[in-house]
Amino acid sequence: xxxxxxxxxxxxxxxxxxxxxxxxxxxxxxxxxxxxxxxxxxxxxxxxxxxxxxxxxxxxxxxxxxxxxxxxxxxxxxxxxxxxxxxxxxxxxxxxxxxxxxxxxxxxxxxxxxxxxxxxxxxxxxxxxxxxxxxxxxxxxxx
Numbered sequence: 001x002x003x004x005x006x007x008x009x010x011x012x013x014x015x016x017x018x019x020x021x022x023x024x025x026x027x028x029x030x031x032x033x034x035x036x037x038x039x040x041x042x043x044x045x046x047x048x049x050x051x052x053x054x055x056x057x058x059x060x061x062x063x064x065x066x067x068x069x070x071x072x073x074x075x076x077x078x079x080x081x082x083x084x085x086x087x088x089x090x091x092x093x094x095x096x097x098x099x100x101x102x103x104x105x106x107x108x109x110x111x112x113x114x115x116x117x118x119x120x121x122x123x124x125x126x127x128x129x130x131x132x133x134x135x136x137x138x139x140x141x142x143x
Contacts, residue, residue, distance in 0.1 A: 011118075011119060011122045011123075012071070012122075012126075013071075014071055015070075015071040015072050016071065017070040017071050017119070017122070017123070017126075018067065018070040018071045018072030019072075020115065020116065020119040021066070021070055021113075021115065021119070021123070022113070022114070022115075023072065024063065024067055024072065024073070024075070026113065027063045027066045027067055027070075027072075028059075028063045029113065030063075030066070030109055030110065030113055031059050031062045031063040031066070031109075032059065033108075033109035033112050033113070034062070034105050034106055034109035035055045035058065035059055035062075035105075037105040037108050037109055038051070038055075038101075038105045039055075041101075041104065041105060041108075043101050043104055044101045044102075044104065044105050046097070046098060046101065047098045047101040047102055047105075050092050050098070060079075061076065061080060063075075064076040064078075064079055064080070065083065070123075092138065093138055093142045094134050094135055094137075094138040095135065095138070095139075096135055099131045099132065099134060099135045102131060103124070103127065103128060103131055106124065106127055107124055110123055110124055
């Protein structure tokens with residue numbers, strides 16, 4: 001396949017992904033939709049039970065994490081310190097069904113955003129990687 005002649009920076013380069021997501025405001029909208037879907041979807045009920053009743057801090061942590069992860073300001077480390085995703089999540093038994101429920105909520109939340117189809121596809125593909133690592137870390141810890 002020939003390289004694209006587009007002048008748009010490639011996702012994953014610098015802050016291109018962060019900007020494609022609409023910056024921190026776009027990420028907060030994505031995260032709000034994500035957690036609303038987690039509350040509403042029957043497929044996510046088991047996953048939702050792993051979260052605190054109030055999702056306020058979960059919302060902030062995920063938006064701040066995604067900011068730095070997508071090449072924007074490293075808000076999570078500034079506010080909460082460093083994080084290693086698989087080891088952090090290994091404290092809970094995250095099996096494939098829970099990872100799939102998380103990805104379902106995220107896929108539906110992404111679909112609600114004004115993202116380009118290319119960025120929506122890229123973002124979901126990128127999120128599958130840590131989701132699988134979390135399952136593997138949890139399996140190693142919980143058997």
